[in-house]
Amino acid sequence: MKLRVATVWLGGCSGCHMSFLDLDEFLIELADLIELVYSPVMDVKEFPGNVDVCLIEGAVCNEDNLEILHKIRARTKVLVSFGDCAVTGNVPAIRNQLGAGSTENVLQRAYVDSAQDNPRVPKADGIVPQLLARVTPVHEAVHVEYFLPGCPPPAASIKALMVQVLSGTTPKLEGTQLKFG
Numbered sequence: 001m002k003l004r005v006a007t008v009w010l011g012g013c014s015g016c017h018m019s020f021l022d023l024d025e026f027l028i029e030l031a032d033l034i035e036l037v038y039s040p041v042m043d044v045k046e047f048p049g050n051v052d053v054c055l056i057e058g059a060v061c062n063e064d065n066l067e068i069l070h071k072i073r074a075r076t077k078v079l080v081s082f083g084d085c086a087v088t089g090n091v092p093a094i095r096n097q098l099g100a101g102s103t104e105n106v107l108q109r110a111y112v113d114s115a116q117d118n119p120r121v122p123k124a125d126g127i128v129p130q131l132l133a134r135v136t137p138v139h140e141a142v143h144v145e146y147f148l149p150g151c152p153p154p155a156a157s158i159k160a161l162m163v164q165v166l167s168g169t170t171p172k173l174e175g176t177q178l179k180f181g
């Protein structure tokens, strides 16, 4: 039976997913071995149940991130923090240095100070998710089985992870990082 695999994009730049696509011809091999059930590269609206492995790109920045993350955790056997934003907070967590007023500062900068036309922060429901007061790495919100660092993780590391997962061997942990070999 094929492994049911998902990939998710939270508060990140999509660079980790680009690195996944850098697997090049290995993607063709993967296609025979896994069933991709949810990902930004496909059009599935609802995170499915009974997922074996989910790679999570990006930090937890807003209420929407948090909501789907809890859903993913409940429906997935193995979560992988995929890339430095997921592992440490990285770039999105820079705003934490602004302290308690970080959410207002970020919205002001993005929608008012940098706007060429119609400078105002969108207020309607469903337009801009409520930002969390503090950006966190994924493991501060839910339990994570494995960490795959890098900005982005090199395709070779992603391949090594997928080979080990597919072979049924458990990737070795060293500190908070995956160690291969």
Ligand code: SF4
Residues within 6 Å of the ligand: 011, 012, 013, 014, 015, 016, 057, 058, 082, 083, 084, 085, 086, 090, 091, 150, 151, 152, 153
């Ligand atoms: S870890 Fe780097 S490449 Fe990946 S989402 Fe964050 S900034 Fe982008």
